[in-house]
Amino acid sequence: MTAAPELAEPGRTRIGWIGLGVMGAPMCGHLVRAGYGTAVHTRTRAKAEALLEAGARWAEDPAEVAANADVVFTMLGLPEDVREVVLGPSGVLGACRPGALLVDMTTSEPSLAVEIARRAEESGAHAVDAPVSGGDVGAREARLSIMVGGAEDAVAAVMPCLEALGRTIVRQGGPGAGQHAKLVNQTLIASTLIGVCEGLLYAHRAGLDLPTVLESVASGAAGSWQLSNLGPRIVAGDFAPGFFVEHLVKDLRIALDEAARMRLALPGLGLARQLYQALAAQGHARDGTQALQLALARLSGIDWPGAR
């Protein structure tokens, strides 16, 4: 019989955090500052220095993170990383305390989230999937949208931590539902951004002044977050990453694999994957997703103005 999860509480609840990338580091920082005793681990120790100075404790591997934590967060790159860190030989699940709560915030496979939740239950632990949207800015400013999947009591127990990280925190259902909702989010973004890039490419080719076009189209029925936020960067030839192309490629792969598993055809998403795959192949894997403009321009032999 699995012990019921205990409500997370600053001062009392001990946190473990694995993965201190561009998202994980600022997110973990919010919990440290909120007063949670925190052990951290990440592949490159240098990325932990600021958190260690702020009071976090270093752990040599995921098992050491888990050994003394009530709640263990993972914020990693790929589903394979999540599998290794959570289910692997020196992983979290083999080392965690009875009643511990595992929270994977990586955008990962819904089926893996279901498997982790099942194996956690078998080990007397609890697992929640809680991927986020909002990018590095949302992570720094604690304004993320967090899409949560898991048993109601486990989600309720970790809610105080999530509230320190985001602003829109919604339980989408049982294990894997958070991941599914995140894939919906990425599906929306992918096609919207195709529209943004093709619209701007058409405008450029037609000889229109791009900022003037944005003035007409951004606030009406054609408007979107992608257009308002990435449109001006595309116009300026700024393809620096807010969100990496290679991460979107990963997310679209997962979404399409899940869709295939559910016997669902998504032609727009299929096209998006091919276009982003081409963009990555052209050397833009570590650019921002708005660099799709370059692949679409190249398709018609156009040098996008301002691009390197």
Place this chain on the structure above:
Amino acid sequence: MTAAPELAEPGRTRIGWIGLGVMGAPMCGHLVRAGYGTAVHTRTRAKAEALLEAGARWAEDPAEVAANADVVFTMLGLPEDVREVVLGPSGVLGACRPGALLVDMTTSEPSLAVEIARRAEESGAHAVDAPVSGGDVGAREARLSIMVGGAEDAVAAVMPCLEALGRTIVRQGGPGAGQHAKLVNQTLIASTLIGVCEGLLYAHRAGLDLPTVLESVASGAAGSWQLSNLGPRIVAGDFAPGFFVEHLVKDLRIALDEAARMRLALPGLGLARQLYQALAAQGHARDGTQALQLALARLSGIDWPGAR
């Protein structure tokens, strides 16, 4: 030598209006109420009754509308209609006064707008293309976005009329530039809506609760006007027209023809045209554009819940 266009002014400037459909009728009404003496014509006279009661005068054909007007507006269906009404044997251009101003607000072909402007100039008249975005609600509430193409003096002269019809009124350049900007607008809408429908279809198939998913995704990086406004209608199975599928099909045809003329490949827009074409072929030409959900669901053998 063409006379310079005169600034439109209520009480003095005589207006002609051709085309009183779901957009044209409320738009013309704003000008009548603003105090412009107005002659109207449309294919079905019954549609003019309310305007005639409000003080507009009936004209038997486009030539009669034009004969005594300083500014002639057209708000029609297809580019072929615009060609017939403006350039045809009993059309506006053959009958209008020297110095008259023609304003086509139909979403039509940029190349036709250029041709009309050239022939207007040859006849001592002026022409402006000024398609709109904002739908029937925007038309009724005078909150349209109006994308304007034409010579600077002609656009300036008609500006007082446009300001009675819309809120975002931007000159995009010379003749045809308004039409080009509108096609950018439709390109944005088409792919965004594919994302919206595929995202909701994925969510449905994954067993998520759709309103709960919208809560997580609508206000962040995946957000758009289409998602916020049409997402809830799709979830409710409401496919009543805000904007007709058959009109979007027409707009996408024009955009892709123009793109081809400019030697521009737009794969997302190409896919959108095929999907909307399928939707129209399935009997949904007179439904709202959000009915794309039905065609995408049908592709995977899914009956969308709530749909007729």
